[in-house]
Amino acid sequence: MRARGFRGTIQVVGAEEHLPYDRPPLSKKVLSGTWGEEQIRLRGQRELDALRAGFLLGRSAVRLDVQARTVALDDGPSLDYGRLVLATGLRPRTLPGTDSLYGVWALRSLEDCAGLRAELLTAHDVVVVGAGVLGCEIAATARQMGLRVSMIDRSPVPMLRQTGPDIGRLLSSLHAEQGVRILMGSGTTGLTDEAGRVTGVTVKGGETIPADVVVVTIGSVPATDWLTGSGLPLDNGIVCDERGRAGVDLHAVGDVARWSHGVAGDGLRLENRTNAVQQARSVAADITGAEDGYHQVPYFWTDQYDIRMQVFGWVWLSCREL
Ligand SMILES: Cc1cc2nc3c(=O)[nH]c(=O)nc-3n(C[C@H](O)[C@H](O)[C@H](O)COP(=O)(O)OP(=O)(O)OC[C@H]3O[C@@H](n4cnc5c(N)ncnc54)[C@H](O)[C@@H]3O)c2cc1C
Numbered sequence: 001m002r003a004r005g006f007r008g009t010i011q012v013v014g015a016e017e018h019l020p021y022d023r024p025p026l027s028k029k030v031l032s033g034t035w036g037e038e039q040i041r042l043r044g045q046r047e048l049d050a051l052r053a054g055f056l057l058g059r060s061a062v063r064l065d066v067q068a069r070t071v072a073l074d075d076g077p078s079l080d081y082g083r084l085v086l087a088t089g090l091r092p093r094t095l096p097g098t099d100s101l102y103g104v105w106a107l108r109s110l111e112d113c114a115g116l117r118a119e120l121l122t123a124h125d126v127v128v129v130g131a132g133v134l135g136c137e138i139a140a141t142a143r144q145m146g147l148r149v150s151m152i153d154r155s156p157v158p159m160l161r162q163t164g165p166d167i168g169r170l171l172s173s174l175h176a177e178q179g180v181r182i183l184m185g186s187g188t189t190g191l192t193d194e195a196g197r198v199t200g201v202t203v204k205g206g207e208t209i210p211a212d213v214v215v216v217t218i219g220s221v222p223a224t225d226w227l228t229g230s231g232l233p234l235d236n237g238i239v240c241d242e243r244g245r246a247g248v249d250l251h252a253v254g255d256v257a258r259w260s261h262g263v264a265g266d267g268l269r270l271e272n273r274t275n276a277v278q279q280a281r282s283v284a285a286d287i288t289g290a291e292d293g294y295h296q297v298p299y300f301w302t303d304q305y306d307i308r309m310q311v312f313g314w315v316w317l318s319c320r321e322l
Pocket of ligand 1: 013014015016022023024025026027059060061062087088089090107108109134223226253254255256270271272273274276299300301302303
């Protein structure tokens with residue numbers, strides 16, 4: 001917005017206590033300990049100051065009133081807006097009944113990463129439930145930290161939805177060669193525990209795989225709970241047009257947003273870093289009156305062991321492959 005000459009007030013509200021940071025390294029360089037917190041800050045203090053934006057951190061938006069044009073926060077007075085951009089991202093899915101079990105982790109935030117890393121440092125056996133991009137990255141990092149790692153998924157191959165069956169088979173071999181025990185096509189039936197701490201993961205067929213730490217990476221849901229009843233179109237995310245407009249003077253971007261895409265059609269929701277940045281740029285253009293429809297080719301990267309994989313476009317799977 002500032003780069004496009006916007007001179008009005010900008011207020012950023014964020015539930016996390018931290019200034020903006022980059023999430024992709026959390027499953028790679030930060031989890032392994034190669035990078036610290038300071039290396040993943042998205043902007044230095046000088047650049048942030050130059051934005052002349054207010055940051056209300058550690059505060060959650062709890063209600064949106066589109067008629068009154070206000071956003072209520074969990075603490076303090078509501079905020080008025082002339083334009084509102086919603087960028088609330090995702091909430092990780094959890095395995096039912098495991099929320100209060102010690103040793104069971106999801107990875108979304110810096111706190112998750114610090115907690116998980118601390119436990120990996122003293123663990124021997126790690127089970128990753130879910131072999132999507134995040135699961136594969138965590139399995140690779142834990143393996144490189146010298147842990148015994150098992151990865152379980154109902155799918156026949158890792159990253160099936162993101163890369164299709166052929167690359168998925170190559171990924172299976174890659175992880176197996178690196179010493180990860182791959183249990184594909186096998187769902188979990190439950191976790192075992194002792195005194196509230198996880199001890200293993202039971203898979204279909206009855207085997208229980210020992211685990212000091214279990215990382216659950218079975219997907220995420222758009223963080224839209226607080227928008228229920230706001231009148232915004234919600235359907236697996238905030239439904240937007242091709243400029244990210246979801247209502248009057250209201251846009252949504254990033255993981256939480258389902259945009260109309262010139263090629264892919266309506267309702268495309270992508271969960272990757274490049275998409276979040278490109279959509280943010282498009283929204284800034286739209287608000288400042290420039291023509292800049294969103295039509296980029298979807299792109300994401302993933303780092304596993306010493307391999308960087310870059311994926312462009314979409315993978316369409318037939319029912320047989322799923
Ligand atoms: C561990 C990990 C590794 C990843 N690796 C890669 C990768 O290698 N390549 C890639 O392309 N992508 C990767 N991604 C995905 C990428 O990080 C996301 O696509 C990107 O962060 C999306 O940005 P966003 O702004 O939409 O959402 P987020 O980055 O999730 O930001 C949303 C923010 O909104 C806050 N929030 C939620 N609800 C509220 C509320 N009601 N009030 C106030 N604040 C709220 C959240 O706390 C959060 O800080 C990774 C993600 C994770 C978690």
